Amino acid sequence: MTTTTPRLTGYAHGGGCACKIPPGELEDVVRGLTPSPSTAREGELVVGLEDGDDAAAVRIRDGLAIIATTDFFTPVVDDPYDWGRIAAANALSDVYAMGGRPVIALNLLCWPRDVLPYDLAAEVLRGGLAVADEAGCHVAGGHSVDDPEPKYGMAVTGTADPDALIRNDAARPGTPLTLTKPLGLGVLNNRHKATGESFAEAIAVMTTLNAAASRAALAAGIRAGTDVTGFGLLGHAHKMARASGVTAVIDSAAVPFLDGAREAAAAGNVPGGSRRNLDWVRPHARIDVDETTALLLADAQTSGGLLLAGEIPGHPVIGEIVAPEDGVTLRVR
Template sequence: MTDRLTQYAHGGGCACKIPPDELEEMVRGLTAGATPSAAGELLVGLETGDDAAAVRIDGDRALVSTTDFFTPVVDDAYDWGRIAATNALSDVYAMGASPVLALNLLCWPRDVLPPELAGEVLRGGADVCRNAGCHLAGGHSVDDPEPKYGLAVTGLADAAALLRNDTGIAGLPLSLTKPLGLGVLNARHKATGERSEEAIAVMTTLNDAASRAAVAAGVRCATDVTGFGLLGHVYKLARASGVTAVIDSAAVPYVDGARTALAEGFVPGGSRRNLDWVRPHTDLSTVDDDTAMLLADAQTSGGLLVAGEVPGAPVVGELVPRGEHTVVVR
């Protein structure tokens, strides 16, 4: 038996998401089942595909809820647990909320992989929740042919200061709080076992500080950059906000080795699907194919894309009045 966890998964991390066009078709027409009198006012639901759902629970507070889990993105069980937990918490931070409670979601091939490995995955998730100041209490497990792990997370936010993906306005800069290239580096790791310490450090860095800074600065529009890539997530934000997003490709940061991994052919299928999805809505005429692919690269536990300035984060573009394309890359 190999101890390489990535070999037990058909894909890795957020690159194993259902393609965005298929997902949007699946959820089209779904509506909330509870009335405001029974469950409070639904502030953020399915309409724009935002990072989490939000319900007003009293005059000032909103309850924010999300879930995220995926197949192994690295071979080390403890690191996979940390990455998956960091990624799940990110959806709460992307809404401007603070996580309060998390529940484990574990799918495990119990006749194939030893329980000790599962224990390491859970330990990684627990350590991240502890660092985030978030309670981790129980969860759910399933005997599954393919290992998967993540969290269901509940957080609290100021209802008037939620970060949403439909509140962008023309004139705002776009800041990116983590570098890109995680998808191609994870694809190389799965194929060769080569480990990128920088990529793991990026994927296990919480988005808490960036979220707090954005809220404190009065920002009201943001999203995180995960499985749909920078182009996919900025397209959703610009589409929901009724503006055009202009990306300065030269300003976008990358994890060291990302371009080399791309040149060597390590491209997740999810990244290719992302590019196919956004291409009809995006002006890519001034950039080469490699740059376009990296901008669409499926990220796992990526950073926040903020419509505003965040201390220490590069400005990678701006929002402008809606033009011919929803996204323009220069």
């Protein structure tokens, strides 16, 4: 008798970062959530909720800030070990995106205990541990709940120089825009969910840490950037341009895409989250490309690359930061 391994993506309403709450709705939820000042608190909050940065940062003393973040999501691939690796790389990315070094992580696991076997959960955790080990980041426990829908991720704490943070509000006109990973992860993951077809290049991209790109950005003196995840390239570029009071110009011909991404998008394998991303940025953008290209530029990425206001070796320049243009945060050509 043969035993069929369950397809994890079949237990998820969405895949990876495409299952995030849409950016416009999320901003409505968190609007006004400003902590009240208190002299009893230790440290200085350097980066909080204001501009939607990738993580929070608290200055502990001169030369040392603590970075805190969390990220978890539904299965993006069927292989549990790969899902764990992808989710861990994605959670660690928030620390790298701000120029930090991850130090310790806690697992976050939601599991349908009466539906899926625990040996699959163990494989998910093993994948997360493997990537954390690669990053030199401790994994020490975490939290689990019984949940009808499987979810996995990590809460990560890291360190950084508070005077060298990479953040959303520091982009300046005349600066090139660099992207460190190709796009198309959302549409390929959605195709995988629909058909079971595997995309080795996409898995390799999602499990690649942003550590080297982060170190290169710091070495180049870059102070503005973000990682490209659930809100897509256009959504994250819009947030950075809005926070910085500038306009981001994207040259679509210079943007790298994964093999098969355009074909998957043209065939209709576009996550709902990617469509919502494009709808969100349209009122703030001048988009002069075809609809398929626009959707790929807004595609919800899982464990995507860094978008940096600056240039680093080995990665393509995909546009530039210019002075603000009549309230338009994005110009796509």
